[in-house]
Amino acid sequence: MNLQRATLKAEGDDRERTSRLRLQVAAGNWTGAALRGLPLGGSLRIEAQSDGPLRLLLADAESHDSFPGPIDALFDRQVEAAMVAEITLPRSEDYVLIADNRSGTAPREVLLALRGRTQDAAPPLPLPHQFKVLQTQLDAAFDLDGLTLRLDDPGPPRPRVIGRELVVGQALIAQLTADLPDAETTRGAILFAIIHALASDLLLRRGPASILPEHLAAALMVLFNQIGAARRQATYFATEGAAPSMVPDSAPGTDPFAPTTARAVHRRLKDPQALLTAMQDILLARMRPATLDRLQRESPAWADPRRVAAARAALDRRD
Incomplete structure (x- = not known):
């Protein structure tokens, strides 16, 4: 048009x-x-x-x-x-x-x-340690077209991808810290919300409509050995839901803190290997060569060796 x-x-x-x-x-x-x-x-x-x-x-x-x-x-x-x-x-x-x-x-x-x-430019807020660790893990495992994490104040009501930055709001972190019962649940909620935003961006640009962001986010949490954190926050939000004082999410798509999202995550995490198998096509398509090489060596149960080999060959052709 x-x-x-x-x-x-x-x-x-x-x-x-x-x-x-x-x-x-x-x-x-x-x-x-x-x-x-x-x-x-x-x-x-x-x-x-x-x-x-x-x-x-x-x-x-x-x-x-x-x-x-x-x-x-x-x-x-x-x-x-x-x-x-x-x-x-x-x-x-x-x-x-x-x-x-x-x-x-x-x-x-x-x-x-x-x-x-125009507003006077403010210096970027320093990333918390757990964000730096997540950024390192993401960069090592996946090719995300230069996506970087950024902390903003007050920031969006939920983490979201803007341009090639995944922006996390300081106000959201403060509210989750105040509302949730303990530090581990808070950490899991923040981590899942960030991964959920990443999954939404991947699916919006390249993913099949049949895959929901919370399913891919849960798979990524499993892949990064954060299944305990994913289960903890899902258990909380499935029963409690977001606090009434929490600013609602105006962006399209599912809310990472909605009870329906949490229950879907809980169901998929009952069988983590089956979840990874179901998500393997979109995961393999974004993995870096070293990650695919490791999968070929280790042959985890969730990854089809033929699909891993095909993804690796596709990277070689692209290069």
Whole structure:
């Protein structure tokens, strides 16, 4: 679909840029505008006035290419008539604002006033030790296209992949620490939420729709010898659920702390080897050569030797 283009331009204060645009979208359809000139690492204020209900989304250009399929939207809001929202922008500078009227029975027109503001750059927060260990394990085992972990304050309500960073919110860590009964359950919950975000990203970009993020996340926890942590947090959330005070997750997909997610993880962890076998195709496809070589030497019960050999041969052909 051809996109409109909207460039935010400075007005007086160099740190602020503004633009106005009008989007018209037919019933049962969607349209969008490619935004240019946005302040990196700053904020974007969106003021919208619509002549009827429709859905507004903001996504980076790469995620937009998957729309109207599931996307990792930075912003996703149903607009009835008027709306004001402010969004913190990650480092990527290419964004698309989508007006989605696929569920509508009448054409819609929405007027948008955009104001971007650059914020003073803050030094990155130091990664906790357990994050550094996880980053090392991930880098050693899998080719994740340069994905890195980043701690942000306050950060998103759940860990999520933005660009090529897996962003974890300091506010979420603080809330889990306060809400959960002990340090081990807290550690397991944080670890599972991070792995769940990674699994969601892998499946969104390359995975079959039949595999749920919590299933792949549980398999990764098993692979990294974190089955005890996975079971502990799943046991807690399956019965207790997230605290009412916890900010809900606005991103599409399953919530790592939902009771339904926890119960699904608990079921799959009853037979860890069967879980790994079921997930082996997507795991093998992202493994590094050294990891595949080790699987060929050790021949674990969950890995089909023919599939391991095929994955290794595919890497050789790619090189």
